[in-house]
Amino acid sequence: MQEATTWRELLGSIIQDPQERRRLANELGINPVTLTRWVNNESSPRSQSIQRLLNALPQHRKALLDQLLDEFGGLITETEGSLTEDLLNKIPSEFYIRVLRTLATIPHVLRFSSLCDLILQQALEQLDPNRVGIAVTVVRCMPPSANMKIRSLRESVGRGTPPWESNLDQQAILLGAESLAGNAVSLGRLVANQDLMEEQSLSPGYHGQWEESAAAAPIMLEGRVAGCLLVSSSQPNYFQQSRQTLIESYADLIALAFETIEFYDTRQIELGLVPFQDVQKLYLSSFRQRLSETMIQATKNQRPLTIFEAEQIVWQQFEAELLGLPQMKESKQEIPREHVKRSHP
């Protein structure tokens, strides 16, 4: 191959391989056509995309940087490059300060919802700056059953960028052992499925609407687990190492939203299999009515509940009903394939 004299030529030679072109586009969170435009000198990347390009092609980093410097001169430097790289892979310190300050001052009743909201909004912006489409959801352990085992997880606060809706709270369902989230909670470590369309994948998780890849990181405190942070992307192979690290950092931060008693010994995690989303939706259609009745009854009994306490009670009722459904007593191998592969609604 003739040696490229500009970064555009070098990039052009790299993306002659369609697979590499697709991979790069995913890594940079851009349309593949944009790569072609750069090569043809029809447009130029923003500094953030330049950094991602350098990160995505470590073997060409030096050559690319030299040639980029030739074209953009003082607009980028190696030092700035490192700073930007930090920025992409780390949560900004201002944000840690904000979360800690919020924790110190927030009314107790808003602790979980407002902290999750604050953190998820930040995660959304940082994990999807180019808005290619992700959903981030806090998944929490359901309280232990009578034998002190955690039998399922429930989606709680969720936020998304298009094609997902911005607020996913109303689409919450229960997740079980068959899910990527269940796997992360059971193992106590991040798990990712880079291609949910891949039928032969050894990774758990199943293909929800718009969902091409997903990662879940456990939310932990002192080795105990409260749930996980589930992130879904509309792009395959979206969860490269830097994004996985960032998701783990956000999961660590979200631990602050939980009460200490909500963290469980991993030996208590014995997730069952929960029904299809469609089946759950039928049951959950009465959720609000039950929630309202639960709160009214509690008030009548002179023991008023907050909406969050009432929600927990109603979710427990649904859990008991859904895990008791006959088909859920089947083994995992007997669950239809499309069910086993689903990781997110």
Next chain:
Amino acid sequence: MTTPHDQPKSGNVYISDPESGAEMARLIDQDRLITNGMGGLFPERSNDFSGIHRVLDGACGPGGWALEIAFKHPDIEVVGFDVSQAMIDYANAQARVQGLENASFRVMNLLKPLDFSDNSFDLSNVRFVNFLPAATWPQFVRELARVTRPGGFIRLTESEWWYYSTSPALETLNSMVIKSIQIQGGYSQTGRFTGILPILGNLLRQVGCVNIKLISHVIDFSYGTEAYEGFRRDASVVFKLFQPFIVRMQVASQNELDDLYNQMILEMLRDDFHGLMMPLTAIGEKA
């Protein structure tokens, strides 16, 4: 949205703590809900930003509206300011992680002379500061006019505070907030309305704007609508965070507020809950 009241006698003059992360998270959600509900960033011109190169967003809070413009229009420079250091730190951090080099945010008080040159913006925007004392409005609108270039736009968006709904508890809580604002020196004459909407156009006229238009928007957040869950959540946060303000103004006791709050939560859960928000935008061109 997080600008303080400038009343020395009143001690703490904030409706809610502007440094609170809960308020920040709420404002980010609210911004998105309202911008979507109003039909975009600049619906009065069908979201057409042609001829606009530099935009000012006053009392910008965490910067949602400004950041969205910066993302969608890389050729437009957007400057936001707010009195809250926390909001500005957050907005600047957001601009950095999103790689938005055309957005910047500064700490500045809307109620004081602005540190910008004359005629330096093509569009100056302020939204949802209806809690500000009446006496401060003409002064800050004059400042907006000073920094806007001739032919540029000044855009003010406000709403009644702020739910029209079928929930009696929500209506009562609203009235308590308005009453508290009246006590702090707002435009309200009766404590039943904030009183700001009828005078928005005149505020623009007084600073020499022409081609003034008043455009109303309707956001339906009744049960079953796309906006419902976001507004329900916003109400559950805002009427908790604003309670200390209402108590401080001696409009209601904490016990009364606790009962009303719980009642509101229940009423908003009902299938027959209906609610509307109706923001009004006044926009004029600087002569």
